[in-house]
Structure formats: structure tokens, C-alpha cells
Amino acid sequence: MAKTAEETVVRKSVRVQGSMERAFSIFVEQMETWWPPDHHIGKEAFQSIFVEPRVGGRWYERDAKGNECSWGHVLAWEPPQRVTFSWHLGPDWKFNPDLAKASEVEIRFTSHGPSSTLVELAHSKLERHGEGYEQLYTMLDGPDAWSRTLAEFASVADGSAKA
């Protein structure tokens, strides 16, 4: 049994310049401009990342050849305040279509003064990706998944002390 719910959630928040509308728009419409390029699930790097702007819409990447890989679906669509996705990618970056095995990513946009927006992200229900040892093993044993994550972590941790 999961301990407390909070242990299965990752939270991040950033403050950005501009209105909620603008932040929301860049978040969902220009994801390929800011998503870490290494984190793609297709064989090739993504060229675009799409969010279909409605509840039930797909969230997916597409590579230069037109191959698409799903990431999840839109669960809530309330521009410019909030968007929620199902996240079907395990730590091995494989898509699992089973909604019961999907976690949830919620992003809230709140006006913060005249010209900035607070963007709060909560990735919850992570325990749904953590079934037993098998998946952990995959994660650690994957091509270079974990060692690279460690290396990236080290460089991030060295470079900054984000809260």
C-alpha cells in the first residue's frame, strides 16, 4: 500500500513572464520548443509534440518521418487555468495504454501580479507505474536509461539548487 498520497506525487512550480493565456499557450501548443529533447519515446527524436485541445484529445509526439507515439490523453481542458493529462509512460519510456496504469499530470496557471504567471505542476498517482520489481529492473537495465539519468542528475545538481 502506498504510504501517504504525497509520496506518490512530484510537484514543480515556476513563475513565468506574461499572462496566463500566453503561458498556457506555450505549454500546450509549443511543447517541442521546451520539452527535453532526449525524452522521446519514438525511435527517432520528435519534431513536434501535439496536444489536441479537448477532453479526450491525444497527447503525442511525431518524428520527422511522420511516425507518431502517444504519451497520453487530455483529462481536463480549461484554458487558460488548467490542463490535466493522463501519462502512460513508465520509467522505461514505453507507452502502456491501460488507463489504470497511467499516472496524472495536472498543470495550473495562476495570474501572479500584472505580468507574470505561476505555473504549478503535479504529477500524481505515480504508484501506478510501480508494479513490482519487473518494471524497476527494466528501468535500471534499460539501454542507458538509468545511467544517463544519473549523469543528468549530477549535472543538474551541480549546476543549480532548484527547490
Added chain:
Amino acid sequence: MDAYLQAGFEALGDATRMAIFQKLANGPMAVNELAGLLPVSRPAVSQHLRVLKHAGLVSDSKAGTRRIYQLNPEGMRLLRLHFDQVWDQAMSGFQAAVARASPQETSVGRASAATASSQSSKTKSPKKGEQHGKDSRRNRRS
């Protein structure tokens, strides 16, 4: 990145500990068994297990006279570690993208004259069911 997560990373940063961790991914084992599978002494294995346990990555239990080690069943710490790192990177990228997009507030109505200009108008067929719907882009908000 909180200290809790950092401890997990550090614990796995050692090759022997990573090896132990991966062995335990196959199922619970006693110290002797682990030592038999790895080119390290039993006391060394015990030492590493202590570090892993302290970091919350493995837990132990008594089985008769033996102590059996296993991965922390929920694996939550690793999962959080993973996603924490992903979103740290992603949200930093997002923040930078917004800052790049346009220094002055242009706001509402128009999609910001941002970095994604290369992909503005192309696939803009507002066709319903077509799977290549570029529909979340631009002109979506009028």
C-alpha cells in the same frame, strides 16, 4: 530536488551497490546469496546493503536466523526520483521558452510570436477526425 531523493541517487551511484540493487530486482535474497553472485566479500555486501537500506531503496526482514533483503516493494522512491528529474528539466525548459517567446507582453488573442514559427500555418486543416490534427496550434483560440 529534496535531500530524500538525493540520497537515493547517491546510494546507486556506486557500481557495487547498483549491482546489488539489480540482483535484488530478481527477488529477495540473503547476504550470503548476494555475496556468492558478486565479486565482493560478505562484509562488503552487508556494508552496501546498509547504505541502500538507509537510502530507503531496500528493506529487510527476518526469516528464521537469516536476514532477507528485498527492494522497497513500492519502488516509489525510484519512481519519484525519475519523475522529479524529468519535470525539473522540463519545467526549466518551459520557463526558458516562455522567456524567449517574447519579452514584452503581447498576450491574449494572438498566439505569441514565438519560437515555433516554423510550424505555424502548415497543417491547418480543421478537419475533424483526421489523425494528424495540428489542431491545438494557433488559430485555435479564436
